Amino acid sequence: MTMSLSAKDKATVKAFWAKISSSGEAIGADALSRMLVVYPQTKTYFSHWKDMSPGSAPVKKHGATVMGGVAEAVAKIDDLTAGLLSLSELHAFTLRVDPANFKILSHNILVVLAIMFPTDFTPEVHVAMDKFLAAVARALSEKYR
Amino acid sequence: MVKWSDFERAAIQDIFSKIDYDVVGRAAFSRCLIVYPWTQRYFGSFGNLYNAAAITSNPKVAAHGKVIMAGLEKALTNMDDIKTTYKDLSVLHSEKLQVDPDNFNVKLFSFYCLTIVVAGQMGAAFTPEVQGAFQKFLAVVVASLRKQYH
Numbered sequence: 001m002t003m004s005l006s007a008k009d010k011a012t013v014k015a016f017w018a019k020i021s022s023s024g025e026a027i028g029a030d031a032l033s034r035m036l037v038v039y040p041q042t043k044t045y046f047s048h049w050k051d052m053s054p055g056s057a058p059v060k061k062h063g064a065t066v067m068g069g070v071a072e073a074v075a076k077i078d079d080l081t082a083g084l085l086s087l088s089e090l091h092a093f094t095l096r097v098d099p100a101n102f103k104i105l106s107h108n109i110l111v112v113l114a115i116m117f118p119t120d121f122t123p124e125v126h127v128a129m130d131k132f133l134a135a136v137a138r139a140l141s142e143k144y145r
Numbered sequence: 146m147v148k149w150s151d152f153e154r155a156a157i158q159d160i161f162s163k164i165d166y167d168v169v170g171r172a173a174f175s176r177c178l179i180v181y182p183w184t185q186r187y188f189g190s191f192g193n194l195y196n197a198a199a200i201t202s203n204p205k206v207a208a209h210g211k212v213i214m215a216g217l218e219k220a221l222t223n224m225d226d227i228k229t230t231y232k233d234l235s236v237l238h239s240e241k242l243q244v245d246p247d248n249f250n251v252k253l254f255s256f257y258c259l260t261i262v263v264a265g266q267m268g269a270a271f272t273p274e275v276q277g278a279f280q281k282f283l284a285v286v287v288a289s290l291r292k293q294y295h
Contacts, residue, residue, distance in 0.1 A: 037273035
């Protein structure tokens with residue numbers, strides 16, 4: 001399903017991101033923690049970590065890395081495919097993350113946003129963020145085959 | 146037969162004891178119609194679903210949110226045999242309502258919207274482990290609803 005981002009979606013995402021970006025690391029750490037607990041099959045990608053428990057050092061560090069990528073995506077929202085090219089190559093050739101997992105992480109990011117920003121995470125923001133994260137996932141999948 | 150750990154049982158019961166069914170049912174069902182607008186196809190008789198504001202203030206949406214929560218409560222009170230409890234509901238969804246069973250699955254109402262709304266209601270108490278228990282409960286509900294399709 002290719003549903004492109006409207007001008008309204010982009011504006012909504014940028015405005016919401018401006019409010020939440022200072023909590024980026026916390027969002028990433030919590031989303032990743034949830035993914036590893038609720039979808040234990042995702043742990044297979046992190047067997048090299050000493051500690052995969054919620055809030056552990058590797059989880060926090062990696063959560064920050066992931067949200068750094070999301071921040072980059074917000075900045076390049078007008079052309080995600082071009083903007084996320086090197087990240088796509090990384091995921092396709094080096095990390096080889098099964099793209100099905102992008103949906104899983106996206107869901108957990110949305111859960112964290114609902115918890116951390118209950119008033120700001122309105123249904124309108126929810127749909128815009130859901131579309132945005134799906135578009136980011138698509139851009140990351142570009143180079144897979 | 147699904148096995149529930151003591152933690153899972155307690156976590157799920159705790160969630161349902163804490164949430165306001167009317168608020169959660171309406172909010173989750175509204176989000177489903179807003180975030181996945183193609184689901185509106187089943188609700189042609191609901192009147193104005195034109196935009197988010199119309200959906201969230203639509204009384205039929207609120208009423209239907211309650212119906213869905215009542216259905217989930219049936220599963221809650223029969224956690225050890227949701228499959229049998231849901232037999233008639235499954236037949237209803239497949240034969241009378243003809244809902245595409247993909248609509249129950251991963252993305253939509255069950256997993257995503259309801260989990261997100263409950264998370265917002267419970268805040269930090271909705272820990273990763275509690276989320277896991279709740280999503281497992283919804284997975285069993287979804288599988289039971291799909292059971293009678295052919």
